[in-house]
Structures are given as structure tokens and as C-alpha cells.
Amino acid sequence: MQTRYLITAAGLYADKVVRMTGMEPGMKIIPFRGEYYRLRKEKEYLVNNLIYPVPNPAFPFLGVHYTRMMRGGIEAGPNAVLAFAREGYSRWKVNFSELAETLTYKGFLRLAAKYYRTGIDELHRSYSKRAFVRALQHLIPEVGYEDLQRSGAGVRAQAIAPDGSMINEFVVLEDERIIHVLNAPSPAATSSLSIGQDVADKLFSKMG
Ligand SMILES: Cc1cc2nc3c(=O)[nH]c(=O)nc-3n(C[C@H](O)[C@H](O)[C@H](O)COP(=O)(O)OP(=O)(O)OC[C@H]3O[C@@H](n4cnc5c(N)ncnc54)[C@H](O)[C@@H]3O)c2cc1C
Structure with missing residues (x-):
């Protein structure tokens, strides 16, 4: 063509x-998955507007928050967890060659060395609903474990420079x-x- x-x-x-x-x-583009939960209908009255945490200026990601959707319903999220594939929309999707590219990229290694604690916390929140709920309870303590159910996910294409900056x-x-x-x-x-x-x-x- x-x-x-x-x-x-x-x-x-x-x-x-x-x-x-x-x-x-x-x-290099490094994929960071953002996962969402949905708030149970009976608890939707708790969220009348968008509710955001105070952002951490060191990160481009906002932190988990509540979003009142145009078509109804309340979404909670997204987190920001390293995806193991560029199109790693689920926690179990792994593309070994793309993951190897990420893990051997010096920009990623520099970023990981600086923020490994945050990265581990995000991974934990991805696999543990309890940890995710705790993060959301900082914004609304009344929201309980049973009030949230897993919803969709997106993957952010985060460009990282060789010096490790986002x-x-x-x-x-x-x-x-x-x-x-x-x-x-x-x-x-x-x-x-x-x-x-x-x-x-x-x-x-x-x-x-
Ligand atoms: C969880 C999450 C929450 C977000 N929240 C917001 C928000 O609240 N507000 C906001 O403004 N933005 C938000 N964003 C960011 C927003 O989605 C992106 O900034 C935007 O989608 C970037 O647009 P793009 O066209 O560059 O890339 P994309 O939307 O990713 O489009 C790229 C397209 O290229 C195609 N493609 C890729 N490779 C090839 C190839 N080799 N050949 C042919 N086609 C190819 C893909 O299939 C895709 O259709 C969010 C993103 C995520 C993941």
C-alpha cells in the first residue's frame, strides 16, 4: 500500500x-491497567458527585475515585497496576515477550527502583478486593466489601523515558x-x- x-x-x-x-x-510505552468496581445499587445514594482523592503530584494517575456515570450507576477506580501484556485487560493475561521488554527496559527499571513500594501496593490491590475496598474507604468509610463488585478495566499507555521519568x-x-x-x-x-x-x-x- x-x-x-x-x-x-x-x-x-x-x-x-x-x-x-x-x-x-x-x-517506551509501558502498559498500566486501571481496574474498576461498581457500587451496589442500594449504596448509590452515597455518591452524588465525582469524589476524588488529593492527587500525589509524583504520579500521573489520579488514584481510585468514585465516578457517577452518565447512564446511571457509580464506578469506583481505577487503580494503576503494571499489566503483563500491552493489551493486558485482565489480571491473568501475560504476553511473555512484551513483559520481558518491559522488565529489561532501563527506564522501567529506574522507575521501579524509585517506586517499587507503590508498585507492590498496586499489585496487591489488584489481586485483593479487600485492599481495593480499603483504599475506597478512605473516601467513603461507609462503603463495605459486599457493596462493590468487579467491573471492567482499561490499560493506560504510559510513555516512560530512558531516565525513568513518566x-x-x-x-x-x-x-x-x-x-x-x-x-x-x-x-x-x-x-x-x-x-x-x-x-x-x-x-x-x-x-x-
Ligand atoms: C482506565 C483509564 C481511564 C481513563 N480515563 C480518562 C479520562 O477520564 N479522561 C480522559 O480524557 N482520558 C482518560 N483516559 C485516557 C484515554 O483513554 C487516552 O488518553 C486516549 O484513549 C488516547 O487516545 P489514542 O488515540 O492515543 O489511543 P487509543 O485510544 O489507545 O487508540 C489507539 C488505537 O490504535 C489501534 N492500534 C494499535 N496498534 C495498532 C497497529 N499496529 N495497527 C493498527 N491499529 C493499531 C488500537 O487498536 C486503538 O484502536 C483513560 C484511560 C484509561 C486506560
Whole structure:
């Protein structure tokens, strides 16, 4: 297939797609799963609005919180746990070659050395409902173990630099004919129309 111009935004595989075009991403995408629970209907009265913890500025992830959904229902989460596959949407999904890539990447090793305690706590919260519930009880002590049931999960594509820092800015790489959206962390869904406009402007200027 041939094309004059190429735009990519490949999320969890963005760094690999950048490499396919002969460019060097300079960072690696590491997958962090965010798991959710759902609050039992009888306890929904406890949450009338969004309830967030005070964020830790050292991390790009907000911490577990309560979200009142547009279509009804209350979601609780997400946590941020290292996924063992880029598309590791479940706790049991392992892709050994992708996991090996993560565990041998020096940026990840530097990050893990700095935050291993947090990482272990997050893993524990992923496999233990009790630990997850305790985190949610910091926000609403009345919420009990039986009030929450497991719900879905998403995987964040977190770009990590070789020095171990988490890249929280949008990163767009370009050459004369290619535009790669390499890193689009939250709130990229909320700002997707603006990002799209920005990418379109870049393309039109390349096309003259
Ligand atoms: C748990 C969780 C909560 C979040 N909460 C929020 C929030 O509250 N607000 C907010 O704004 N954002 C939130 N986000 C972030 C938001 O989802 C991302 O910022 C956004 O989806 C990034 O968009 P993207 O197009 O770059 O990547 P994606 O949405 O991941 O899209 C990438 C696409 O590329 C495709 N693809 C990948 N590789 C290839 C390939 N080789 N060939 C062809 N196609 C390929 C994938 O299938 C996918 O469709 C959240 C994310 C998670 C995981």
C-alpha cells in the first residue's frame, strides 16, 4: 500500500509503530491497567458527585475515585497496576515477550527502583478486593466489601523515558510526510477534538 502522508495514533503500540516508519521514539510505552468496581445499587445514594482523592503530584494517575456515570450507576477506580501484556485487560493475561521488554527496559527499571513500594501496593490491590475496598474507604468509610463488585478495566499507555521519568505531556513526532501521536495520556479522550484539530493543521501545512 502507498500513501503520500501518514498519521498514526496507536496508543499502546505507538512506540512500535513509530519504529516501523524508521523513526526513533526515544521512549517506551509501558502498559498500566486501571481496574474498576461498581457500587451496589442500594449504596448509590452515597455518591452524588465525582469524589476524588488529593492527587500525589509524583504520579500521573489520579488514584481510585468514585465516578457517577452518565447512564446511571457509580464506578469506583481505577487503580494503576503494571499489566503483563500491552493489551493486558485482565489480571491473568501475560504476553511473555512484551513483559520481558518491559522488565529489561532501563527506564522501567529506574522507575521501579524509585517506586517499587507503590508498585507492590498496586499489585496487591489488584489481586485483593479487600485492599481495593480499603483504599475506597478512605473516601467513603461507609462503603463495605459486599457493596462493590468487579467491573471492567482499561490499560493506560504510559510513555516512560530512558531516565525513568513518566512522560505526561502529549508527544507528537513528525517528518515531512508523517505525523505520529506518540503519547496521548489522560485527558486525551476529553481533548481529542482539539488534538485532532492540531494534527489536521500540521497535515495541512505539510500539504502546503
Ligand atoms: C482506565 C483509564 C481511564 C481513563 N480515563 C480518562 C479520562 O477520564 N479522561 C480522559 O480524557 N482520558 C482518560 N483516559 C485516557 C484515554 O483513554 C487516552 O488518553 C486516549 O484513549 C488516547 O487516545 P489514542 O488515540 O492515543 O489511543 P487509543 O485510544 O489507545 O487508540 C489507539 C488505537 O490504535 C489501534 N492500534 C494499535 N496498534 C495498532 C497497529 N499496529 N495497527 C493498527 N491499529 C493499531 C488500537 O487498536 C486503538 O484502536 C483513560 C484511560 C484509561 C486506560
